[in-house]
Amino acid sequence: MTTPSQAPLSVPDRDRAIHALERAAICAERGVADRPVVLVEAADLAALSAADLRSLLDRAIVGQYADEALDSLLATGVLDALLPEIKALVGFGDGEWRHKDVWKHTKQVVAQSVPRLEVRWGALFHDIGKVKTRSISPDGEVHFFGHAEVGARMFDKLERRSKLFGHEASLRDEVRFLVLHHLRASQYDGKWTDSAVRRFAREIGPSLDNLLCLSRADITTKRPEKKRRGINMINGLAQRIAELAELDAKQPPLPTGLGTELMSAFGIPPSKKLGDIKRALELAVEAGEIAERLEAGAYVQFIAERKERFGLA
Numbered sequence: 001m002t003t004p005s006q007a008p009l010s011v012p013d014r015d016r017a018i019h020a021l022e023r024a025a026i027c028a029e030r031g032v033a034d035r036p037v038v039l040v041e042a043a044d045l046a047a048l049s050a051a052d053l054r055s056l057l058d059r060a061i062v063g064q065y066a067d068e069a070l071d072s073l074l075a076t077g078v079l080d081a082l083l084p085e086i087k088a089l090v091g092f093g094d095g096e097w098r099h100k101d102v103w104k105h106t107k108q109v110v111a112q113s114v115p116r117l118e119v120r121w122g123a124l125f126h127d128i129g130k131v132k133t134r135s136i137s138p139d140g141e142v143h144f145f146g147h148a149e150v151g152a153r154m155f156d157k158l159e160r161r162s163k164l165f166g167h168e169a170s171l172r173d174e175v176r177f178l179v180l181h182h183l184r185a186s187q188y189d190g191k192w193t194d195s196a197v198r199r200f201a202r203e204i205g206p207s208l209d210n211l212l213c214l215s216r217a218d219i220t221t222k223r224p225e226k227k228r229r230g231i232n233m234i235n236g237l238a239q240r241i242a243e244l245a246e247l248d249a250k251q252p253p254l255p256t257g258l259g260t261e262l263m264s265a266f267g268i269p270p271s272k273k274l275g276d277i278k279r280a281l282e283l284a285v286e287a288g289e290i291a292e293r294l295e296a297g298a299y300v301q302f303i304a305e306r307k308e309r310f311g312l313a
Contacts (some may be wrong), residue, residue, distance in 0.1 A: 002237075003158060008090060008127070008168055010041060010043075011045035012024070012041075012044055012046065012047045012279075013040075013044050013102060014043045014047040014048060015045065016038055016040050017040050017044040017045045017047060017048055018052075019022075019035065019038050019074075019170070020038055020039075020044075020049070020073075020076035020077070020078055021053070021056035021057065021060070021078065022056060022074050022265075023035050023037070023038075023071040023076060023259065024057075024060040024069040024070075024073045024076070024078070025056055025059035025060045025063065025069065026064075026065020027060070027065060027068040027069045027071070027072045027243050028059060028060045028061070028062070028064065028065050028066050028068065028257050029059070029064065029065070030065070030113040031064070031065040031068055033072060037072075037076055037177075038076060039051055039076060039077045039203075040076055040077050040078060040081060040211040041077070041081055042081040042191070043083050044081075044179055045078065045081055046095065048074035049228070050164070050167060050169065052166075053164070054164060057164075058117060060073065061110065061117070061120045061124065062116070062117060062120050063115075063141040064115075065111070066110045066111045066120065066277060067107040067108065067110065067312070068088075069105050069109070070106075070110065070276070072126075074087070074090065080232065081160060083158070083162070085128045085131075085154055085158055086106075086124065086125075086126075086128065088128075088131045089102045089103040089128065089130075089131065089188070090103045090108055090129055091103065092130070100220075101130075102127050102130050105220050106123070106124065106126075106127055107129065108220045109123045109214075109217045109220060110124050110217075111216050112214045112217050112220075113213060113214060113216075113217035116169060116176045116210070116213070117171060118175060118178065118210050118214045119178070119210050119214050120266055121171070121175045121201045122174070122175050122178030122182065122210065122214050123214055123217055123218075125151065125155050125158075125175065125179050125304045126148075126178065126179050126182045126214065127147065127150065127151065127243075128151045128154050128155070128179075129144070129146070129147035129148060129149070129150035129151030129153075129154055129179075130144045130147045130150075130151075130186065132147075132150050133145060133146055133147040133150050134282060139211070143240075147180070148179065148180055148183050149180065149181055152179045152180035152182070155175065155176050155179050156176065159172060159176075159189045174207060174210065177211075178207065178210060178211060178214055179208050181204065181207075181211060181213070182214055182215065182218065184204065184211065184215075185200075185211055185212055185215035185234055185237060185289070186215055186218065186219075186230070186234070187232060188200075188208070188234070188236075188237040189233070190233060190236060192237075192240075193288060193293075194240075194244055194292075195286060195287065195288035195291075197237070197240050197241060197296065198244055198248075198286055199287065199288070200237075201241045201244075201245070202240075202286065205299065208241070210239070212234055212238050215234050216234050217246040219231060222232075251286045251293065252258050253282055253292035253293060253297065254278065254282060254285070254292070254293075255293060255294070255296050255299075256280060258278065258296045258299060259274060261297070261300055262274060262277060262278070262299075262300065262303070263301075265300045265304070266303070267310055268302075277303065277310050277311070279313075280309075280310055281299055281302070281310075282302065289302075
């Protein structure tokens with residue numbers, strides 16, 4: 001008799017993998033499938049080239065009914081075989097310590113985010129770190145401290161294993177960045193100083209639009225008023241960033257004539273050192289250490305109190 005451990009493995013079947021992936025793509029585009037569920041194994045998916053695998057997955061992830069596509073990938077075993085980190089979200093939230101079902105939440109975030117690859121893939125992976133970070137406080141409250149950072153490390157491990165984004169380093173890096181920073185915009189409460197808003201925009205950099213899109217999609221509350229407030233807050237942050245960028249383009253943060261004042265106060269000739277001091281001072285303004293567009297004397301005093309930092313000691 002053949003024991004389970006001795007049972008022969010099924011022969012890898014490329015067509016079976018394509019069938020399962022195309023089924024998910026059809027679900028994403030039409031909301032329903034016109035073909036039966038066929039279970040796949042990891043070996044079936046491995047028979048596909050990375051380009052073929054990604055092209056079908058991309059169709060599934062950016063479709064109008066991406067949530068239906070994800071259910072199809074679950075039903076056919078693709079998540080088990082290829083993305084176990086996503087499969088682990090299924091049912092996570094049931095049991096003794098109940099909280100928002102992370103699988104249902106993830107599907108909703110993917111489906112209601114803009115159909116852009118960077119945002120959709122970021123939405124799929126944004127909460128994978130919750131499985132490893134759930135904790136329960138003495139009062140019974142559920143927490144997921146550090147799940148964004150853990151999720152980014154999990155994404156690194158997933159990518160080393162699957163090489164899903166191996167031929168698109170820029171997309172891989174953007175998805176990881178969104179996973180790592182997906183909570184940042186939701187921390188905005190309308191009370192940030194202009195310097196804090198500028199610092200946020202500078203740190204997020206060219207990923208700003210993708211991050212804000214993901215943050216809006218991450219609001220899945222069923223309470224309309226709460227959802228409206230959350231989206232309005234993120235839109236308010238976007239508006240402040242745009243307004244400050246427009247203002248900064250017209251008005252430099254430091255006053256005109258400051259260079260002359262610095263040369264006089266510290267005996268510095270026109271030189272690269274003077275330029276370095278002014279750039280360091282601009283960074284201090286951006287960091288909120290000193291306000292922008294003050295009288296020149298305020299910046300001279302600021303530097304005089306920190307001569308060593310500015311290379312004047």
